[in-house]
Amino acid sequence: MAKAVFTSQENTFTLLDTPGQESFSETVINSAALAEMAILVVSAKKFEFKQCLENNSYRAQITEQLRIIRGQGIEQIIIAVNKMDLMKWAKNRYDEVKNYLLKVAEDLGFLRQNIKFIPVSALTGANILKPLQQTDSSRCNWYRGQSLIEILNHKVFIRDDVLCHTTLGQTEEHDQIKSSTQQNDKDKLLMKIYDKFSNDKKQLFIKCLIQQGRLEKGDRLSLLPQNLPVQALTIQDTRDRLTEVARKGELITIELNASDEQAV
């Protein structure tokens, strides 16, 4: 899973990019478990979409990705129909891709109102930041909707439950840790651990999503389910910079004082 951070005027976004190939399903599962929403990028290019759809394994693969996204609790999805520059922004091409994927997504339980389709060109940047009518109106006179960043900024498509409001008792405990320093349930730190690693200096690190509360450098934590006491020696923020404090929604890396990697 590759991570990138970008900001708009209103928000900071963390993007978890996963490859499309079948062999990367596990990465899609892990990313979707951390995500508030999903963007599926599909190619509108004839060879890449049409011929692929005639290929059973590709059909199975795109269905599998949508199934994983849905299975991880994501209800709302943006489907970006990409490479529209190569198709000269042909509406019938866009509609063909859209109608096919709409059916697949609906069959998997996505509700129509929760699926947002958008034509884009990642290469030229069309409809990514500025809406099409401001940049490409001569080529595409049929799409009058929002650009990708406008959809993201409106947040209508962003779920909040991955950044959960549940208490510990209601969540799966095995992959979460809580702070023992804070009293108020509302502010109680809750994080989902999604990776751990150690370096050649035998320093142990975990990667986490902060689901609620805030973490400060030096905080003492308890690792569930074993109730292992650990301390956050250092914190790296979403951009991998050292920081003193991290908050809800951030994907961070924490250095722990635990020496036994196996126990973590």
Ligand SMILES: Nc1nc2c(ncn2[C@@H]2O[C@H](COP(=O)(O)OP(=O)(O)OP(=O)(O)O)[C@@H](O)[C@H]2O)c(=O)[nH]1
């Ligand atoms: N013409 C055109 N080419 C594009 C566009 N977007 C991506 N490409 C090209 O398509 C190729 C594949 O792009 P990637 O960004 O690697 O595609 P990907 O979806 O990340 O692929 P995987 O990670 O392997 O699943 C590259 O050669 C890109 O330059 C687009 O909008 N228009």
Ligand SMILES: [Mg+2]
């Ligand atoms: Mg890629």
